[in-house]
Amino acid sequence: MYIIIKNRIISEYSINSLRYDNPFISFQENISNELLKNFDIYPYTIQEKPVINEKTEKNENGDFVQEESGSWVKTWKVVEKSHEEIESWIAGKEMDVRYKRNLLLSETDYLALSDNTMTQEMAEYRQNLRDITSQVGFPENVIWPIKPV
Numbered sequence: 001m002y003i004i005i006k007n008r009i010i011s012e013y014s015i016n017s018l019r020y021d022n023p024f025i026s027f028q029e030n031i032s033n034e035l036l037k038n039f040d041i042y043p044y045t046i047q048e049k050p051v052i053n054e055k056t057e058k059n060e061n062g063d064f065v066q067e068e069s070g071s072w073v074k075t076w077k078v079v080e081k082s083h084e085e086i087e088s089w090i091a092g093k094e095m096d097v098r099y100k101r102n103l104l105l106s107e108t109d110y111l112a113l114s115d116n117t118m119t120q121e122m123a124e125y126r127q128n129l130r131d132i133t134s135q136v137g138f139p140e141n142v143i144w145p146i147k148p149v
Contacts, residue, residue: 003064003072005040009063013041033084055089055140056081064076093139101132121148 004013018041019027027035033043049059062075081089108126111118118126128145135142 001044001046001074002036002041003044005042031124042072044074047073049076050078052078056086058085090139094133097132097139097142103131104144105129108147120148 002013002015003010015031018039037044044064057078058081059076059113060079062077065073065075079134105126108122110116111122112126125145125148132138132142
């Protein structure tokens with residue numbers, strides 16, 4: 001992963017682009033960073049993504065920053081989500097919880113058939129699953145019931 005600096009503008013760049021942009025120069029297979037500097041091309045690393053509140057924030061590409069050591073780093077910036085993005089995140093989370101709840105219910109559906117006698121514990125478990133969407137923390141902080149043995 002490389003950047004090129006042209007007219008003080010930093011852009012991502014590749015070794016293939018260097019070869020394409022310089023068709024009359026024969027480059028070795030592995031080009032040294034010292035040689036790349038002659039073309040204002042520098043390797044970079046990517047900063048570790050910041051921990052965010054996924055409901056209200058998102059990571060976006062930040063700027064390229066040169067560290068004191070001279071190496072280049074692509075940074076991240078934390079951006080507040082729009083109201084629509086937050087609503088979409090909540091809707092997705094609700095879908096995920098309902099999907100898991102429905103899957104857990106389907107695993108015990110056979111116990112609810114008329115030719116079976118369901119234990120009180122199993123009936124409560126199934127009811128607790130159905131009540132997941134009315135929990136105070138739904139959909140972000142759901143407390144899942146424990147399936148009886």
